[in-house]
Amino acid sequence: MKTETTATEIETPLGTLYVAVRFAREDSWHDSEQGYVTEMRPRVFVSSSPDFEADTKAAEHWTIRGREYGVQAVFYFQPPTPYNKNHWHADHKDWRGDGYLNDRGIKLDWSTATSKLIDETVRTALDTFAAEHPDWAELSKWLRLAAEENKLRADAIALRRQADKMIEQANAVASKATPLYRAVSPKLLDTVID
Numbered sequence: 163m164k165t166e167t168t169a170t171e172i173e174t175p176l177g178t179l180y181v182a183v184r185f186a187r188e189d190s191w192h193d194s195e196q197g198y199v200t201e202m203r204p205r206v207f208v209s210s211s212p213d214f215e216a217d218t219k220a221a222e223h224w225t226i227r228g229r230e231y232g233v234q235a236v237f238y239f240q241p242p243t244p245y246n247k248n249h250w251h252a253d254h255k256d257w258r259g260d261g262y263l264n265d266r267g268i269k270l271d272w273s274t275a276t277s278k279l280i281d282e283t284v285r286t287a288l289d290t291f292a293a294e295h296p297d298w299a300e301l302s303k304w305l306r307l308a309a310e311e312n313k314l315r316a317d318a319i320a321l322r323r324q325a326d327k328m329i330e331q332a333n334a335v336a337s338k339a340t341p342l343y344r345a346v347s348p349k350l351l352d353t354v355i356d
Contacts, residue, residue: 166305169212172287177224179287182207183298185305187238203238204302205253208284226276230265237288239299250285
Protein backbone atom coordinates (compact mmCIF):
# COMPACT_ATOMS: atom_id res chain seq x y z
CA MET A 163 0.00 0.00 0.00
CA LYS A 164 1.35 3.42 -0.95
CA THR A 165 1.59 5.98 1.82
CA GLU A 166 2.33 9.71 1.60
CA THR A 167 5.15 9.64 4.16
CA THR A 168 7.67 7.19 5.55
CA ALA A 169 6.28 5.05 8.35
CA THR A 170 7.30 5.51 11.98
CA GLU A 171 7.55 2.40 14.15
CA ILE A 172 5.81 2.56 17.53
CA GLU A 173 6.39 -0.39 19.87
CA THR A 174 3.27 -1.58 21.70
CA PRO A 175 2.62 -4.47 24.11
CA LEU A 176 0.99 -6.34 21.19
CA GLY A 177 3.71 -5.69 18.61
CA THR A 178 5.00 -2.96 16.34
CA LEU A 179 2.53 -0.43 14.95
CA TYR A 180 3.56 1.43 11.81
CA VAL A 181 2.22 4.97 11.52
CA ALA A 182 2.38 7.14 8.39
CA VAL A 183 1.01 10.66 8.09
CA ARG A 184 -1.77 11.02 5.48
CA PHE A 185 -3.14 14.16 3.87
CA ALA A 186 -5.76 15.88 6.02
CA ARG A 187 -9.45 15.48 5.33
CA GLU A 188 -11.72 18.50 5.02
CA ASP A 189 -15.02 18.20 6.86
CA SER A 190 -17.98 20.57 6.89
CA TRP A 191 -20.98 20.58 9.18
CA HIS A 192 -23.48 22.89 10.84
CA ASP A 193 -22.74 23.85 14.42
CA SER A 194 -25.58 25.28 16.51
CA GLU A 195 -23.31 27.99 17.95
CA GLN A 196 -20.89 28.72 15.07
CA GLY A 197 -23.10 28.04 12.06
CA TYR A 198 -21.55 26.41 8.99
CA VAL A 199 -18.04 25.16 9.91
CA THR A 200 -15.30 23.73 7.68
CA GLU A 201 -12.28 22.15 9.29
CA MET A 202 -9.20 20.24 8.21
CA ARG A 203 -8.73 17.05 10.17
CA PRO A 204 -5.19 15.65 10.22
CA ARG A 205 -4.97 11.91 9.54
CA VAL A 206 -2.64 8.97 9.96
CA PHE A 207 -2.53 5.53 8.40
CA VAL A 208 -1.76 2.70 10.86
CA SER A 209 -0.81 -0.90 10.24
CA SER A 210 0.72 -3.88 12.00
CA SER A 211 2.70 -4.45 8.79
CA PRO A 212 5.46 -2.21 7.37
CA ASP A 213 3.93 -2.53 3.89
CA PHE A 214 0.54 -1.43 5.27
CA GLU A 215 -1.31 -4.64 4.46
CA ALA A 216 -3.45 -6.28 7.14
CA ASP A 217 -2.36 -9.78 6.10
CA THR A 218 -2.04 -12.05 9.15
CA LYS A 219 -0.28 -14.63 6.99
CA ALA A 220 2.57 -12.18 6.39
CA ALA A 221 5.51 -12.02 8.75
CA GLU A 222 4.20 -8.95 10.58
CA HIS A 223 1.11 -9.39 12.74
CA TRP A 224 0.02 -9.16 16.34
CA THR A 225 -0.61 -12.26 18.47
CA ILE A 226 -3.28 -12.14 21.17
CA ARG A 227 -4.19 -15.24 23.19
CA GLY A 228 -2.51 -17.46 20.59
CA ARG A 229 -4.33 -15.96 17.58
CA GLU A 230 -2.89 -13.68 14.94
CA TYR A 231 -4.40 -10.30 14.10
CA GLY A 232 -3.68 -7.65 11.49
CA VAL A 233 -4.24 -3.92 11.78
CA GLN A 234 -4.82 -1.55 8.88
CA ALA A 235 -6.85 1.63 9.35
CA VAL A 236 -6.97 5.40 8.89
CA PHE A 237 -7.55 7.63 11.91
CA TYR A 238 -8.18 11.35 12.08
CA PHE A 239 -7.48 13.65 14.99
CA GLN A 240 -10.06 15.98 16.45
CA PRO A 241 -9.46 17.92 19.66
CA PRO A 242 -11.62 16.64 22.53
CA THR A 243 -14.86 18.46 23.23
CA PRO A 244 -17.10 18.49 26.31
CA TYR A 245 -19.36 16.05 24.44
CA ASN A 246 -16.64 13.75 23.08
CA LYS A 247 -13.46 13.15 25.08
CA ASN A 248 -12.00 10.83 22.42
CA HIS A 249 -9.61 12.58 20.04
CA TRP A 250 -8.67 9.71 17.69
CA HIS A 251 -11.46 8.64 15.36
CA ALA A 252 -11.54 5.87 12.76
CA ASP A 253 -11.92 7.54 9.36
CA HIS A 254 -14.80 5.74 7.69
CA LYS A 255 -15.10 8.31 4.88
CA ASP A 256 -11.77 7.30 3.37
CA TRP A 257 -11.45 3.74 4.54
CA ARG A 258 -8.20 2.39 3.09
CA GLY A 259 -7.96 -0.70 5.18
CA ASP A 260 -9.84 -3.52 6.67
CA GLY A 261 -9.64 -2.34 10.25
CA TYR A 262 -8.73 -5.15 12.62
CA LEU A 263 -8.62 -8.64 11.08
CA ASN A 264 -8.39 -12.06 12.67
CA ASP A 265 -6.21 -14.94 11.42
CA ARG A 266 -8.89 -15.95 8.89
CA GLY A 267 -8.91 -12.47 7.35
CA ILE A 268 -12.31 -11.61 8.84
CA LYS A 269 -12.88 -8.12 10.22
CA LEU A 270 -13.38 -8.09 13.98
CA ASP A 271 -16.67 -6.83 15.32
CA TRP A 272 -16.05 -3.56 17.20
CA SER A 273 -17.86 -4.90 20.27
CA THR A 274 -15.48 -7.84 20.90
CA ALA A 275 -12.93 -7.76 23.72
CA THR A 276 -10.07 -8.34 21.27
CA SER A 277 -11.18 -5.47 19.05
CA LYS A 278 -11.40 -3.19 22.08
CA LEU A 279 -7.91 -4.27 23.21
CA ILE A 280 -6.46 -3.62 19.76
CA ASP A 281 -8.28 -0.30 19.50
CA GLU A 282 -7.02 0.85 22.90
CA THR A 283 -3.47 -0.21 21.96
CA VAL A 284 -3.65 1.63 18.63
CA ARG A 285 -4.99 4.83 20.24
CA THR A 286 -2.28 4.73 22.93
CA ALA A 287 0.35 4.23 20.22
CA LEU A 288 -1.10 7.20 18.31
CA ASP A 289 -0.77 9.33 21.44
CA THR A 290 2.89 8.25 21.65
CA PHE A 291 3.38 9.04 17.96
CA ALA A 292 1.81 12.50 18.39
CA ALA A 293 4.04 13.22 21.43
CA GLU A 294 7.19 12.14 19.55
CA HIS A 295 6.21 14.06 16.39
CA PRO A 296 4.37 17.21 17.52
CA ASP A 297 4.35 18.67 13.99
CA TRP A 298 2.62 15.67 12.40
CA ALA A 299 -0.76 17.43 12.17
CA GLU A 300 0.75 20.40 10.33
CA LEU A 301 2.44 17.98 7.91
CA SER A 302 -0.92 16.30 7.29
CA LYS A 303 -2.52 19.66 6.51
CA TRP A 304 0.41 20.65 4.28
CA LEU A 305 0.06 17.37 2.34
CA ARG A 306 -3.61 18.20 1.74
CA LEU A 307 -2.88 21.76 0.59
CA ALA A 308 0.02 20.64 -1.63
CA ALA A 309 -2.17 17.98 -3.25
CA GLU A 310 -4.91 20.56 -3.87
CA GLU A 311 -2.38 22.98 -5.36
CA ASN A 312 -1.06 20.27 -7.71
CA LYS A 313 -4.60 19.38 -8.77
CA LEU A 314 -5.49 23.02 -9.45
CA ARG A 315 -2.28 23.53 -11.45
CA ALA A 316 -3.03 20.41 -13.51
CA ASP A 317 -6.62 21.61 -14.03
CA ALA A 318 -5.31 25.03 -15.14
CA ILE A 319 -2.98 23.40 -17.70
CA ALA A 320 -5.85 21.27 -19.03
CA LEU A 321 -8.13 24.33 -19.23
CA ARG A 322 -5.43 26.31 -21.09
CA ARG A 323 -5.08 23.47 -23.61
CA GLN A 324 -8.85 23.31 -24.01
CA ALA A 325 -9.01 27.11 -24.47
CA ASP A 326 -6.25 26.94 -27.10
CA LYS A 327 -8.22 24.30 -29.04
CA MET A 328 -11.36 26.43 -28.82
CA ILE A 329 -9.45 29.49 -30.11
CA GLU A 330 -8.15 27.40 -33.04
CA GLN A 331 -11.67 26.23 -33.87
CA ALA A 332 -13.09 29.74 -33.49
CA ASN A 333 -10.34 31.18 -35.71
CA ALA A 334 -11.03 28.53 -38.34
CA VAL A 335 -14.72 29.44 -38.34
CA ALA A 336 -14.01 33.18 -38.21
CA SER A 337 -11.64 33.00 -41.16
CA LYS A 338 -14.60 31.84 -43.27
CA ALA A 339 -16.91 34.44 -41.76
CA THR A 340 -19.14 36.29 -44.13
CA PRO A 341 -20.27 39.86 -43.54
CA LEU A 342 -23.43 38.37 -41.97
CA TYR A 343 -21.35 36.76 -39.19
CA ARG A 344 -19.46 40.02 -38.60
CA ALA A 345 -22.78 41.87 -38.28
CA VAL A 346 -23.96 39.48 -35.56
CA SER A 347 -21.02 39.91 -33.19
CA PRO A 348 -18.12 42.00 -34.44
CA LYS A 349 -16.56 42.40 -30.99
CA LEU A 350 -16.55 38.67 -30.37
CA LEU A 351 -15.05 37.91 -33.77
CA ASP A 352 -12.41 40.60 -33.40
CA THR A 353 -11.29 39.22 -30.04
CA VAL A 354 -11.15 35.68 -31.43
CA ILE A 355 -9.30 36.64 -34.60
CA ASP A 356 -6.88 38.98 -32.85
